[in-house]
Amino acid sequence: MHSRISLAAAVLVAATLPLQAQITFTSLGTAVPNLRVEDVSSDGSAIVAADFNQAYLWTTANPTWTPIPGTNGVFSSYDVANGGAFVCATLPDPANSNFETAARWDASTGTWTFLPGLVTASGTSYSSAYDISANGSVVVGLGWITPQRAHAFRWDASTGQTTDLGAIASISSSRPNAVSADGTVAVGWDEDDITGTWRAARWVGTTESLLGSLDPSDPINGWSECYAVSSNGQFIAGESGTGLSTPSFWPEQHGFRWDAANGLIDIGTTPVDPFGWGTHSTIPTAISDDGRTIVGFAGTAAFGPGAIRPSFIWREGSGLSELQPYVVALGASAAASWTFEYTAGMSVDGRVIVGHGFDSSFQRQVWRIELPPIASTYCTGKTNSLGCVPSINSSGIASASSVLPFNVGATNVLNNRSGLLYFGTAALNAPFQGGFKCVAEPSRRTPVQDSLGNPTGNSCTGAYSLELNALIQGNFDPMLSVGATIHAQYWMRDPASPSTTGLTNGLAFTIFP
Numbered sequence: 001m002h003s004r005i006s007l008a009a010a011v012l013v014a015a016t017l018p019l020q021a022q023i024t025f026t027s028l029g030t031a032v033p034n035l036r037v038e039d040v041s042s043d044g045s046a047i048v049a050a051d052f053n054q055a056y057l058w059t060t061a062n063p064t065w066t067p068i069p070g071t072n073g074v075f076s077s078y079d080v081a082n083g084g085a086f087v088c089a090t091l092p093d094p095a096n097s098n099f100e101t102a103a104r105w106d107a108s109t110g111t112w113t114f115l116p117g118l119v120t121a122s123g124t125s126y127s128s129a130y131d132i133s134a135n136g137s138v139v140v141g142l143g144w145i146t147p148q149r150a151h152a153f154r155w156d157a158s159t160g161q162t163t164d165l166g167a168i169a170s171i172s173s174s175r176p177n178a179v180s181a182d183g184t185v186a187v188g189w190d191e192d193d194i195t196g197t198w199r200a201a202r203w204v205g206t207t208e209s210l211l212g213s214l215d216p217s218d219p220i221n222g223w224s225e226c227y228a229v230s231s232n233g234q235f236i237a238g239e240s241g242t243g244l245s246t247p248s249f250w251p252e253q254h255g256f257r258w259d260a261a262n263g264l265i266d267i268g269t270t271p272v273d274p275f276g277w278g279t280h281s282t283i284p285t286a287i288s289d290d291g292r293t294i295v296g297f298a299g300t301a302a303f304g305p306g307a308i309r310p311s312f313i314w315r316e317g318s319g320l321s322e323l324q325p326y327v328v329a330l331g332a333s334a335a336a337s338w339t340f341e342y343t344a345g346m347s348v349d350g351r352v353i354v355g356h357g358f359d360s361s362f363q364r365q366v367w368r369i370e371l372p373p374i375a376s377t378y379c380t381g382k383t384n385s386l387g388c389v390p391s392i393n394s395s396g397i398a399s400a401s402s403v404l405p406f407n408v409g410a411t412n413v414l415n416n417r418s419g420l421l422y423f424g425t426a427a428l429n430a431p432f433q434g435g436f437k438c439v440a441e442p443s444r445r446t447p448v449q450d451s452l453g454n455p456t457g458n459s460c461t462g463a464y465s466l467e468l469n470a471l472i473q474g475n476f477d478p479m480l481s482v483g484a485t486i487h488a489q490y491w492m493r494d495p496a497s498p499s500t501t502g503l504t505n506g507l508a509f510t511i512f513p
Helices: 007-016 323-329 333-337 469-473
Strands: 024-027 036-040 046-050 055-059 078-081 086-093 099-106 111-114 127-132 138-146 149-156 161-166 174-179 185-191 198-204 207-210 224-229 236-245 251-259 263-268 280-287 293-300 311-315 319-322 339-346 352-358 364-370 375-378 391-395 407-413 418-424 427-432 435-439 443-445 462-467 485-493 501-510
Touching: 024 333, 036 339, 036 352, 046 078, 046 364, 055 086, 078 127, 086 111, 086 138, 099 138, 099 149, 138 161, 138 174, 149 185, 149 198, 161 174, 198 236, 198 251, 224 280, 224 293, 236 263, 236 280, 251 293, 263 280, 263 319, 293 339, 311 323, 311 339, 319 323, 323 333, 323 339, 375 391, 391 485, 391 501, 407 418, 407 485, 407 501, 418 435, 418 462, 427 501, 435 485, 435 501, 462 469
Parallel strands: 036 078, 099 127, 127 174, 149 174, 174 224, 198 224, 251 280, 280 339
Antiparallel strands: 024 364, 036 046, 046 055, 078 086, 086 099, 086 127, 099 111, 127 138, 138 149, 149 161, 174 185, 185 198, 185 224, 198 207, 224 236, 236 251, 251 263, 280 293, 293 311, 311 319, 339 352, 352 364, 375 501, 391 407, 407 462, 418 443, 418 485, 427 435, 485 501
């Protein structure tokens, strides 16, 4: 006899199991040779890239390199928004003597809109676009006040107006390099009116503030610059002088993360070449919404064919690592034969990273990495004898190197009851003890915990919590290895239940380097 499962039941099972949480490394082909990535949209669905003659758009909905009209023969940087619906760039304006002018392209009309400038031009430059908000409604850039002085500007599609964001000193220049996804916060640099030093700057609306420097000899006005900002403007990534020198006596500059509560945090840099010629830079190109992930590139500004500055990824608690070995360790073995040349950006959730490099045949290609989620829930918790549904949760990142905890816990459980955590490498969604078992065998179980909560009576005030990074880093269990996806579920006592037991839903998490 053949057993069958109904379509409805199959859909239910599929919906309650977690998606396979594996890293993907995808090369986007050589149909257009020698492409260099410029930007990725905030959701990771659209990429803009360019060769020496033309800009192209790639989207997950249309995964081919499509030429962007009006960019043929133009050398510019490009930024993309709203799944490819809008692109900003700096183009010659035929209505203004072909002066280089900030512009926005609308995919729905296929046309470019040249944005109003500030006051004047400098040579053949009228203005320059540097970034675009997530929905494409705000563009930030640089406009000229005099032929020698420029200010940051913000253009808003709702009004069609360009706003001068100014500078701390009226005689100084400023420039934004990035804008938050909602368009309210711009970040970049402001020029010191005495020394000419660039200083990391932040604009909230038209209100500007300086972020300081990592250089202990000049923490207020030392050299620094912002390059990236989180979608709500809470976190900023940039580069700063440190007062350190390389072995060959060039400045050693580090990346930083800034937020209002902690100020500047030094995120370090890649290994310094003792024979490097030139400043050792650390340039972030993107920061995630939660501030826990930063990507970019670092090293000496090298010269000559094949000179590469390593791409990096910084994760809170684990520090800064070179990106290529990081993704190979997670299971992207195809990346091992590549040379990463440049990391252009990242989605706001910190999962999609894009850049370009050379494949094993030394052909330049665009690559797209999708990291597995840090953690996600699945399956269904069992309603307990008091009518509550216990729920599993996590905080932090499971990591073989992080100095921060990764806590897995449960809430809404009966008070003063023993419980424990099961974990394994495969998910399950099978009937078990009046609920659902969410972890397949083989599995491990952790020591018994007490839920605590209210000391008397019966209530759902109990909770469990277990720190797992110590277990991961102790190398006690080969199941807990880098790149593994672990599935976990809490089991607990519930004497008034027919099975005398309770169950949470399931948690899937990936162990990162």
